Amino acid sequence: MDIGNSTKECLIKGKKNPKLLILGCAVMEQELRKFQNGQTEFKFFDYGLHRTPENMTKALQVEIDQVQEEDYDGIVLGYGLCSNGIVGLHSSKHSLIIPRIHDCISLFLGSPEAYREQSAEHPGTYYLTPGWIERGQTPISKYESYARSYDEETARWVLHEEMKHYTRIALIDTGVYPIELYREGAKENAKFLGVAYEELRGSPQLFRELICGPWEQNFLIVEKGHSVQQEMFLDL
Amino acid sequence: MRQVNKNRKTADVLIRTHPFHDGQEIDQGFQDLSQAVLMRDCRLVKELTEGMVEEGMDLFEILNHGLIPGMVEASERFRRGEFFIPELLMSSRALKFGLNVLRPLMRERKKDVLGKVVVGTVKFDLHDIGKNLVIILLEGDGFEIIDLGVDVSPEKFVKAIEKNEAKLLAMSSLLTSTMSWMKFTIELLHATGLKRKVKTMVGGAPVTPIFAKNIGADGYCREATSAPSLARELLGIEGDEATVIPK
Helix, strand or coil: CCCCCCCCCCHHHHCCCCCEEEEEEHHHHHHHHCCCCCCEEEEEECHHHHHCHHHHHHHHHHHHHHCCHHHCCEEEEECCCHHHCCCCCECCCCEEEEECCCCHHHHHHCCHHHHHHHHHHCCCEEEECHHHHHHCCCHHHHHHHHHHHCCHHHHHHHHHHHHCCCCEEEEEECCCCCCHHHHHHHHHHHHHHCCEEEEEECCCHHHHHHHHCCCCCCEEEECCCCECCHHHHCCC | CCCCCEEEEECCEEEEECCCCCCCCCCHHHHHHHHHHHCCCHHHHHHHHHHHHHCCCCHHHHHHHHHHHHHHHHHHHHHCCCCCHHHHHHHHHHHHHHHHHHHHHHHHCCCCCCCEEEEEEECCCCCCHHHHHHHHHHHHHCCEEEECCCCECHHHHHHHHHHHCCCEEEEECCCCCCCHHHHHHHHHHHHCCHHHCCEEEEECCCCCHHHHHHCCCCEEECCHHHHHHHHHHHHCCCCCHHHCCCC
8 A cells, every 4th residue: 555654765763853833633733732842833733533433533633724835844743543544644744753652542541452442342432641631522511511511311311321331431641740639620521421430641752752753653744646545553 | 106216227226216207297185295204294104195096096106105205305304404313214114103003904905915025234334324214114015024133243134044044134224334245244154154045134324335346245225115026026016916816
């Protein structure tokens, strides 16, 4: 498959200190900014785009199309495949550097393998991170938003239908935030759902590589003129 | 108007999607019923459906021109981000109120169920809102459902198909990280020799027609509401008459 991921032909990897534009999800803003250097610029998008993948593609493509060729050496996505929200993205001016992951949980845990292990052992996990708590959603905040639109009984029923198979809340500590500030909130969510609570040790490793390179095994580089395909992310 | 769905065959996989706004005139009563499903009004859906039954209207027309289009529209609004999970779930619940009126009457008129369908969400995936909607619709259409729930392994699918002599397997997945289990399940069906006896259909938000084709599925549904017509097509059941003994 021609995904333009050959190291030899990859211009961006030959550059020392390439100037990068990072387009990322708001839930990982702090983790990404930790590795900011003078050469990177950021733009963050609302976490809710993952629920409407078609809108995610549109929002990101508009941004990619606006970028001038001379302003950057490459564009990095702070997104995984995210329910196909990045499928079809393309740039005629830059390479797109993308973590080869299904969603952000691999980034927070530090590797796709760590995520696979967690999913296999505890498929019913609702993952939280400080960024998700601050910029995204939690079961409690979902309930509260439902209860603003509907009566309490309906809100409870909806949340139950949505969450009934979850068995655990896992708070991931990537070491970027003071986790103790988020522990009580995460525990409250576990109590609210009546599920187990656990803290998982994450890692900033993939965030670092996302911004600093060298973009090896866990990254795809989609060269200009090519577009992102779902198959690039699947191990079939 | 009898045919609500269009279908086309691309290579080996049969693809079903609903045509939206096909421009045909729809009876006001049906429109009201669709609107009631869309607006999640369970009581109104029940009343309107009962009223239509009392008037002697055709059960499948009530279903296909009244109830289903409301659910199709709710699903599309969800896809566009105009509706959220509460609206989707509440429209499904309203749809069920209508189907609960129709289903017992349909059964009375049927010689037999259309066939047994094993349904489940694949391994490591716990999402079942779409899968449960498919079940509501397939049951409403006259299929007998063996619901294996969520996080279903290929072995469990295979066992259930063997035990129940099911003709059709319907698998759902909401995560790109779990969709590959559809492929592993189809591979196990081949390995056990069962594939000759059972058709497979797949769906779920991240599943695409290309993926369905690549994994060797027999059918793909873009939305839950196309599931009954796809199931009929795959099993070679023609038209609505097959399930209804003439009055």
